[in-house]
Amino acid sequence: MGAPRDAYRRLSVVVLAAGVLLLGTSAARTGPPLDGETCPDYGDIVDRESMQGFDIERYQGIWYSAAVHEPSEPAACRCDQYNWTITSPETYSNRLTASCGRFPLDLSIVGKMSSDPANPGDTLEGMPPAFPLIPLQILYVEPNGTSQEYTACIRYACKKDYWVAAPPFYYPLFESVQIFTREQVASQATLNRLVQKAVDIGIVEDVSKLRNLTYSGCSAPSEIQGFDEVVYT
Numbered sequence: 699m700g701a702p703r704d705a706y707r708r709l710s711v712v713v714l715a716a717g718v719l720l721l722g723t724s725a726a727r728t729g730p731p732l733d734g735e736t737c738p739d740y741g742d743i744v745d746r747e748s749m750q751g752f753d754i755e756r757y758q759g760i761w762y763s764a765a766v767h768e769p770s771e772p773a774a775c776r777c778d779q780y781n782w783t784i785t786s787p788e789t790y791s792n793r794l795t796a797s798c799g800r801f802p803l804d805l806s807i808v809g810k811m812s813s814d815p816a817n818p819g820d821t822l823e824g825m826p827p828a829f830p831l832i833p834l835q836i837l838y839v840e841p842n843g844t845s846q847e848y849t850a851c852i853r854y855a856c857k858k859d860y861w862v863a864a865p866p867f868y869y870p871l872f873e874s875v876q877i878f879t880r881e882q883v884a885s886q887a888t889l890n891r892l893v894q895k896a897v898d899i900g901i902v903e904d905v906s907k908l909r910n911l912t913y914s915g916c917s918a919p920s921e922i923q924g925f926d927e928v929v930y931t
């Protein structure tokens with residue numbers, strides 16, 4: 699019966715990874731794109747037109763970061779790849795693999811579907827217990843005429859008074875902006891369009907605070923043995 703020990707080991711890996719992830723971030727933090735005072739309501743920032751009839755099944759699959767503002771990830775990390783998968787009617791997983799300096803990163807991020815049928819993009823996400831679930835919302839999606847999946851999206855996380863079990867422990871206001879595409883390298887035109895959309899919906903004031911990722915020299919993410927889903931209730 700090694701289950702609790704395995705669970706503990708997995709938890710340790712998560713906490714360690716979270717600690718490593720956050721240690722290098724203070725200097726890299728660029729501050730919140732918004733006013734730094736409060737989190738906006740989902741209804742005030744969601745792009746109603748693109749999210750009309752949103753089908754979360756079409757959101758599944760691999761996403762690459764085109765531009766991000768991500769306080770929990772050191773600027774040394776590159777080659778970010780998210781694998782967003784529905785795991786139950788109420789939950790999803792969003793596994794992140796990346797390369798941070800010489801270290802591979804492999805995080806089992808988990809999420810909860812929206813409880814509001816009118817706003818299916820209003821999801822929660824985190825890495826419990828180190829990072830309790832917080833609103834991480836899908837605000838905008840672009841369909842792809844030739845495929846079922848959405849090909850671009852904008853996500854936004856915001857949490858006031860966010861305590862985490864890893865340095866720096868406390869964020870007066872945690873804010874993250876994620877502009878994702880299905881292609882590793884988005885065209886400049888696509889990047890411009892998506893960044894402008896993030897400005898238009900009001901989650902980015904200063905575009906220089908977005909980090910534009912490039913994927914040159916990225917290899918396939920290495921697998922970390924024994925590292926899998928974090929179970930939460």
Ligand SMILES: *[C@@H]1O[C@H](CO)[C@@H](O)[C@H](O)[C@H]1NC(C)=O
Pocket residue numbers: 760781782783
């Ligand atoms: C993404 O995750 C799903 C579910 O775990 C898995 O079946 C799929 O192979 C993964 N895709 C990649 C490219 O890793």
Ligand SMILES: *[C@@H]1O[C@H](CO)[C@@H](O)[C@H](O)[C@H]1NC(C)=O
Pocket residue numbers: 842843844845849880881
């Ligand atoms: C749209 O889908 C097709 C078919 O899956 C794919 O080849 C193409 O790269 C996608 N376009 C974008 C912009 O992702």
Ligand SMILES: *[C@@H]1O[C@H](CO)[C@@H](O)[C@H](O)[C@H]1NC(C)=O
Pocket residue numbers: 765886889890893905906907908909910
């Ligand atoms: C990132 O790309 C956007 C859109 O092309 C641009 O406006 C912005 O200045 C770029 N940011 C940086 C830090 O280079």
